[in-house]
């Protein structure tokens with residue numbers, strides 16, 4: 354009884370298979386055609402046989418197609434074709450746009466290796482309702498290719514190698530359009546140089562938000578979505594804002610949300626107040642301030658930016674003469690994520706007060722301070738330390754004059770103290786002797802007491 358049921362089940366499944374989706378699985382890798390549904394449906398593997406009445410065929414499926422190029426001209430022999438599939442093949446290019454096919458409603462070219470589609474390829478398929486492009490190697494798809502088809506209802510795009518670039522912004526901008534017709538829009542993934550493995554739609558949303566926030570900045574800056582990281586279960590954009598060489602006098606006041614790197618090289622910025630006052634700055638990771646007009650970083654003392662967010666800071670080519678060493682040391686100890694600090698090309702003060710501890714500081718943190726050997730004393734005409742690397746300066750060279758002064762001062766002080774002490778001792782002894790001998794103090798002591 355059971356085996357009879359099983360037998361019928363097998364028959365039914367076998368019969369249904371072409372109607373279900375896996376049409377090709379009936380065929381091995383051999384040339385073969387089969388018809389179903391009273392010869393209205395034709396499935397062929399590898400090549401198309403000519404013995405069928407093509408006028409009655411409404412569904413044509415080609416599997417394991419033997420050539421890498423496909424010419425849609427083949428279809429002109431099938432005037433009543435409603436559904437066409439070219440699947441599970443190694444088709445790389447479709448040579449020409451599809452021709453006018455008033456009856457065609459479904460086009461399935463999934464499971465091939467198509468990298469690129471001709472721009473006008475679908476334009477004449479005005480009655481197309483379903484388009485399946487899944488599992489190819491497509492990188493891009495222009496919205497216009499789909500928008501031109503007024504009857505389109507379901508488009509399948511998953512399993513391609515979508516490059517998530519600006520030209521995919523239509524996925525969000527007219528999100529109504531994309532959401533309505535792209536059935537698997539939420540499953541699409543970025544594949545390629547940028548944002549690999551990240552969801553396409555979410556990536557495009559981030560890009561769109563960034564573009565709109567960037568355009569609101571008053572300065573002429575470029576904003577880049579560098580990459581997207583997973584934080585807990587959320588995706589977080591990592592954004593670089595570049596305002597280099599814009600003649601800025603101050604740091605930009607507005608930054609796009611989630612800006613992690615700020616590049617403001619080659620401006621005339623002198624104040625770092627934004628790091629204290631402006632919330633947009635509190636979560637920056639990397640800041641490149643090279644070649645500006647910064648003469649002090651004292652304002653950063655105790656700032657939460659220095660103690661927790663700071664990863665990289667470049668102050669190359671500014672006007673720094675000294676830095677508060679204890680502030681930086683404290684930040685380095687507290688903030689374990691600090692990776693890079695650049696301090697070269699500044700007019701560093703070289704004196705006996707600041708420089709010895711600065712030199713020790715440079716040595717201690719040479720793994721963080723990446724340009725240690727280029728950190729040099731300021732240019733001073735006639736000074737032998739002028740433009741000398743601080744890490745190679747010996748203590749004697751820095752403290753030379755001071756040292757001579759200190760030694761002679763101490764010697765003089767010493768001699769004076771000794772003489773004074775001798776006088777006091779002599780005086781005491783003399784007084785004692787005189788008192789013992791004459792039972793009274795010398796007249797001079799009596800006179801003054």
Ligand SMILES: *[C@@H]1O[C@H](CO)[C@@H](O)[C@H](O)[C@H]1NC(C)=O
Nearest residue numbers: 374375376440461463483485
């Ligand atoms: C297109 O063909 C593939 C492979 O057989 C199948 O999985 C898919 O469901 C078909 N697409 C449509 C829209 O029927």
Ligand SMILES: *[C@@H]1O[C@H](CO)[C@@H](O)[C@H](O)[C@H]1NC(C)=O
Nearest residue numbers: 381382383384399417419441
């Ligand atoms: C199918 O057979 C052809 C030769 O007839 C061969 O080149 C091709 O690799 C085979 N494909 C598969 C998937 O076995």
Ligand SMILES: *[C@@H]1O[C@H](CO)[C@@H](O)[C@H](O)[C@H]1NC(C)=O
Nearest residue numbers: 571572573574575598599600
């Ligand atoms: C921004 O830069 C572009 C090109 O560098 C320039 O044409 C434009 O005038 C600049 N705009 C402002 C406001 O500086």
Ligand SMILES: *[C@@H]1O[C@H](CO)[C@@H](O)[C@H](O)[C@H]1NC(C)=O
Nearest residue numbers: 575593595596597598599616
């Ligand atoms: C920033 O923009 C300048 C041009 O203004 C460019 O030369 C530089 O490479 C950019 N830097 C980064 C990190 O994008």
Ligand SMILES: *[C@@H]1O[C@H](CO)[C@@H](O)[C@H](O)[C@H]1NC(C)=O
Nearest residue numbers: 602621622623646647648672
């Ligand atoms: C650089 O900053 C100083 C004050 O720190 C200021 O006096 C000077 O004008 C600034 N130079 C430029 C070119 O902005």
